[in-house]
Amino acid sequence: MTVGRRNWRRQTRSRRLRLVASLAALVTIAGSIAACSSSAGGGKNSGAAGFTLSMHIADPLKNDPATAGIVKAFEAKYPDVKINVVGQPVDQHEQQMTIAAQSNTLPDVFWVYNSLAQTMAKSGKLLDLTSILQQNGLISKFPQSMLSGYHGSGIQYGVPYQALVTGFYYNKKILAQYNLQLPTTFDDLVNVAKTLHSHGITTISQGAKDSSFSVWAFLTMLDRFGWEQKQGGLLDGSVSYDNADFKNLYDHIQELAKAGAFPNNMSTQTYQQAVDAFSAGKAAFLDSGAWAAGVLQTSSVGSDVGFWPGPTFADGVGSQQLVMNAPSAPFVVSAAVGKNAKKLAAVTEFIQFYYSDAGQQILVDNAQTPVTTYKPTGAAAQKSVYASIISALQAPGWTSPTAQPDLVVSAAASNAMYESIYGVMEGVISPSKALSMVAPTIKSGS
């Protein structure tokens, strides 16, 4: 074999090696892209009798005992259906649901804020639940107000996750220690705040950091200044948020702030820290809701805690005897579930179970109020904190608004409402400025 021929063969082998290496590189890239594509579509179920439930709470099976209890009981009753429960903190969850909607990888059943649910419904991303609710007459178990807020774009796109019962928890022991009565009117509350402030006690535990939405009791006060009567006009633009009645409310909030009712680190503490402060007996009132009843019951102040719907106002508008008991954010179902018969059947069974008497009793057992007309029974209903909530809900002459004000407007408007209230509480803005901040965000169709 000549030297020239050997060189030629070596060059040929070298070229082949390079070609093979290049092909290998291309195959690797193609493989990576294919792997990415397949993982992106991984959320789609192959048709097994199971589905994913995505929640707004990290580790929901641990941190949301009511939902965990319902899932466990459901799986015991339907052993062939497996529910994959996932969850993360609310901000991340909302973000992930938005991205999932863009890429058509929404989980089968998921919790979502109503404003985002409305957007998804408009874009055809959600399943119409009407036929599921009509089966076995389930729809008749709901008070009309619990479903009407989740009807839009021609479909019933959601069902209430839990009832939104909000107001103030109060510590009887602290009030008694300073010879104070549970307030009834706003003036009573201001006097209580002045007395407690003079003794260095926080009156109302609030936390705005990462939880500006934690102004539930003050949203009910909007209803005591005519929100519900004005709602139509506010949404169609004929009534401004910057009106004389709401100005009166914001003036009252400022009055409360000046009386020293709120903690001075309100802007740097979270809602959870506000709950911790109240649970540790460091505050007389806590702005919260029924979801906290279980935690408060087992805290060191549990036996001293009662529930109060909030103050009445002499200059309020309409009925002052209002206690918030409205649907919270909804559970919705991805439209893709409707195209998979097995999954649709499993989701239907789950919704039927969740709102059955058995499902609602599990809510009650975990200190939640039922969202249907079910009457609570059992030992859990007798626990003092929960019983005080039920007592407030059933108080003669007291009624509930049909929806919490922030849940009928856009995310921009609801955030502006929260910030306007906290802004006045913190003394950062005046009532007039607060109202003018919100007014432009509430526009027609929001």
Add this chain to the structure above:
Amino acid sequence: MTWLSRRWQVVLMLAPALLVYSVYLIYPVIYSVFYSFSDYNGVAKPKYVGGANYRTMWHDTVFWSSLRNTMVILGIAVLVIVPLAFMIAVLLSSDIKGAGVLRALIFAPAIVAPILIGLIWVFILDPHVGLINGFLASLGFTGPQWIGGTSLTPLSVAMVYIWQTVGFVLTIFYAGLRMLPRDVMEASELDGATKWQQLRYVTVPMMQETFGICTVLVITGVFKIFELVYVLTGGGPIHLSDVLVSYMYYVTFQLQNYGYGMSLAVVICGLGAVVSLGYLVLRQRGQRT
């Protein structure tokens, strides 16, 4: 040895890196610019609105307060971090006892996640439960609202950012000092230069490139501050302590206003580039004169 120098071979070898770069950097930038001209809520189809988002930004008071806070932090960070890091690097380069331990201690914050740094400083700066105000209270004074108030938050964020970054910048300066040619320093010593004269007329001029790199890193770093504000105050009260990135996050993910959020992202990116390039141009002009 086989040289892979033909054009197609070079292209083939660069392709994977270019592909990754395009997918993860070029495409998102183009995507952001495109959506900045749209009304997009993240779910429905985007609607082209021309420059409406940029006009909204012009009238958005929160944008301007976030920009002001960012600029306050930028000014303090550039004026403090670069000289401070350089001085500490010079000190640690000399033969002092425990220099290695000191270097490690000063560098330590740079390896801690910003979210944890925020958490640590919450317990120091919080007006109600923080260490500083607790200490002041024990002396009979009422401490100010270091965070969460209406005025001191940007200064507090700048202070925490300095604490977090100075060790990293110091390391770059330290490496630069170690690379300086020994013979030049010895020659200056033989010529009778004092330590100060050596620093002023030899070390600093020879470290110009390092100063440039460090300053650009600090500038771009300030335009990326998010976690510190997110953990320290969440932007509150009512966005008075937001910086540009935390406000962009709020608009995009909490208000679900992706169109406006992307226009904020474009402006932040542009501002970071303009300030960095502006600094480099000024520095080059200064070197020529």
